[in-house]
Amino acid sequence: MSPVIFHIDVNSAYLSWSALEKLKNGSSVDLRTIPSIIGGDEKSRHGIVLAKSIPAKKYGIHTAESVASALRKCPALVTEPPDHDLYHRYSRAMMELLFSFTPDLEQVSIDECYLDFTPIAHLYSSPEDAAALIRDHIFDTLHFTVNIGIAHTKVLAKMASDFEKPGKIHTLYPEEIPVKMWPLPVSDLFMVGRRSAEKLIGFGIQTIGELARTDPAFLTTHFKSHGRLMWEFANGIDDSPVLSEKQEAKGIGNSTTLREDITDPGEAEKVLLALCESVSGRLRKAGQLAGTITVEIKYHDFTKASHQAQTLSPCNTTGEIHRLACSLFGALWDGRPIRLLGVRSSRLVSEEEPVQLSIFDLPFTPKPEEATTAAPSPEKLKQLDTALDSIRRKYGEDAIKRGRFL
Template sequence: MNQRLIFHIDVNSAYLSWSAVEKKKNGSPQDLREIPAIIGGDMASRHGVVLAKSIPAKAYGISTGEPVAHALRKCPHLVLEPPDHSLYAACSRRLMELLVTFCPAVEQVSIDECYMDFTDCLKNYESPAAAAALIKDTVRDTFGFTVNIGISTNKLLAKMASDFQKPDRVHTLFPEEIPARMWPLPVRDLFMVGKSSAAALAKLEIRTIGDLAHTDVAVLESHLKSHGRLIWEFANGLDESPVQTEESELKGVGNSTTLARDAETSADAKWVLRKLCQQVSGRLKRYGQLAGMVSTEIRYASFVRVSHQMQLPVSTDEEQVLYHHACLLFDELWNGEPVRLLGVRTSRLATEPEPVQMSLFDLPKTQKELRAERAMESLQAKFGKEIIKKGF
């Protein structure tokens, strides 16, 4: 069996890049990527945080997730651009449609990043680096924004590689490169090592990824439980998780997202859950599937993960039904701590033509209702979800 070849593709400062390209297309003389600029919400709103920053803004010490007000104190002439989530969804969709022309085995893990299992596609290219360079350059020349691509034998190392020098770069991190390229890095740079984990490791005098890799795993488990073993495995480059293509996901369709800033209120978390349910509903409809089960996942800032599932009263692909039950599950699960990641997943799928059990109070939709619903979906697919909103 051939050794796996995994690519991780990550859009460079996605929100800011996508907004910059759109503004340039509409005649703006400024390129947000070349000046101190951020994508951020209204300072008066609770979502007034930095969602993305330019490289010049980073030079002022501005970081993703901090309040816009703080960023303005660091750089008074900072340019603020409000987020355009419909634009970002469209850019993401076009990017994924392009990537599958190079390799069909693509797993999208967020709006701006994905993995490719390139193992069976390499025969068409001179080398892994040549294939990645072609993909990178095609994205830049086609869309006007750039990506970083990491190459390795597993997802963890490919992701670590894509985080090396940016933007518009290809990097490798094969197992034999780990001692020289990964172990000298601060332990905080390792995927899945958050602030609390880094603080706990510092008390054990573990400062670098190499320190972590060479620590007795039993010591780590005694301090960090199962998370200690996980990050020890990652520090040693161990990761057997497969690239989950859309075809392999048909037993369950879901999505999750790591938040730019921890959600500290139920309202903030449910705003994210609504967006996730929109995406899951859209994918179910695209695949012609109805879900009979929904689950909600929470990962806290401490990296503790909890999830719960429930059976739906009627199999569905409807966004509002999924959202209602995802919120019920969230209310059962949430312990009040800050939330770092949220996920919604559906299972017990049935193909659309199959009959579904109806409740006593369900009535079939009229032809007029069905035509209106399909017209709405067509408009949303063309112009974005925000073009039409349901009243609640």
Template sequence: MRHILHCDMNAFYASVEVQRHPELRGKPVAVCGSQEERHGIVLTANYVAKPRGVKTGMAVWQARQVCPDLVILPPDMAEYIRISRYAREIYEDYTDQVEPFGLDESWLDVTGSAGLYGSPMAIAQEISNRIKTELGITASIGIANNKVTAKLGSDYRKPDAITRIEADNYKEVVYPLPVEDLLYVGPATSRKLQAVGICTIGHLAECPVEFLERQLGKMGGILHMFANGRDVSPVQRSDHIPDIKSVGNSVTAPRDLVSEADVQLMLLLLAESVCTRMRELASRCTVVEISVRDTELHSYSRQKKLPRPSCSSQELAEVGMALFWRSYDWTRPVRSVGIRGAGLVEAAEQQLSLYADDQRRDKWEQIDRAVDWLRERYGYMSVRRAMVCMDPLLGRINPYDDHTVHPVGYFGG
């Protein structure tokens, strides 16, 4: 039998800030995005603020209403990444199978470690103690024989708890939990399940799989398997690098985008960062996808297949703008946009061509590579397109350095 741990550092951003600022202990603390740059939402709150109604995703003004003495701090991603790396070093003292799920969560396969370090419970307790003493924060840890159930265990009791869920107590612990606690049951799926009377994980586990597949398609069978505690997916080894199928970037603009020129500028800036990452991966994309969200948070995405693989920022921006022209009616201003290069192929697979469009693409890619070299040596702002100077507020955005690349999701391996 496998022994899988899921370690979740509690209220991670806020916990790191309180550890850095001991004078904040016992006070309600929230780490929030910048209100000036329109990211004014709660990213995380500590366990003093949460009982007073402060929730992740809440607007800052709402958080202040429910908790007037809330201490609000800006995020410091460099510090959170540093602490996350230290936590990973602790995990790797016990196993080389450590798979991150965001900065604050990781799965560990300790099946082969019991002979050296004791039972899974003993290993979990030792990891919990080390995170407290070495990092100054706490973690909740789930123990199970698979990844999905281990994550349920880490979510079951917080903060600073260890929960074992195995065959002898699975139904007792898991069946009463709300269905949205199961990994990959999001709000939309939860609404569909509740509409047919499935409100708990137990209901989902006992529902006929054929019925679930009629309601949810293939995902219905997957969720039925998860609800019954069955999951054979491995915990990836520390040196495992999954195949990357796409590279994307999106941004909430510092002001509403009210014209096509605004959108064009943002898509060009984002396309530059996406294409730089593709070149770092020695890849080109075969599909361009854009995502658009308006000021009332309605969103949509559109995509188009390219005639030839490309990592030209100019081409991606032009294709993205054409998709926008065809799809957006300007009923409301645009709040955020994103662009993604999907269907990645190796750059070496590109063949030379004598067609004018292909020659133009090759020249733009050569220019992009020269810009990459200059920015790497002299900084991002050392060379910029002239059009960004037309709008200093939008043009100051650095989507490459400011963009955090998160670990590959559950189905990405």
């Protein structure tokens, strides 16, 4: 039996959740029924559009454009600031509801997740009926709408959920690809960002179908490994499984959505340091060493990129993980404004297991003239992290901070 995967996506999540909260607090206006957006500051006209209502979309307003641009298109536009604490509460409520159907869930962002329907398929008459039940249960319980895409692969389920909205259910099985997906513009394909789309169009590749029929060797020549990925996705090829919460032990990571988009590499490295400190602390608490580090970037236009590399030897020190994360960031970042940064560790091994040391793990005695400038040894860095962990356990997480954060 082929796997059946659902992609569940909240319709205009930020706007829907803000609208619901305002109605709960006595507002007589539902933001979803008027031209409105979430994001930025109406008075300063700064920031970008994070979410928009359907009436706002009719004015040509789109996600990630500037608030100033949106207001020029619709001067009567209602602007609400984001409330991320509120959004996390609604997100948790939805995930708890979905866990009542199955534990086989992979949450990929605050407002979307994959659900592996295969193990529970025998409980329902069809995937479509089960999806309708889930959609209706979310609306009846939490009062917001979701789209659900159904397919045999994650990428096709993701594509299907982006079809007509809101509150719709769509399938995208292999035999439906030529009719439902291939006529779409190439920019609609998951993982094809603006720059890639412009480059593809420059080669005369206008639609997803044309991309699917392009020689993958040509795409690899011009886009490297991303070219092969785009070709596979255009053909519905994706063997990645739904990674449920029970598999979380295979990796430890952390990410943060930045209060403001950043373009300064120094600021980015400071954020990476905070993330690496969190990840390394959790690794040490779990008694684990990381063999691979991944850095993820989400740009201001919501396109994503990631890069990973193996550590010289498995480690869990903040300094070593941060060093590798900064190296990965430098190779990955293309200069565009950054909205989110993430650091993830994987290929974990127990601290108790013997590991192959690298030459850089060996004790190092600097020459006399270098003694004042030599970097701390790996053993000294471990001792530092152990001391910091001890202080924080005894006096709280904020008991001691790195000077860079002051």
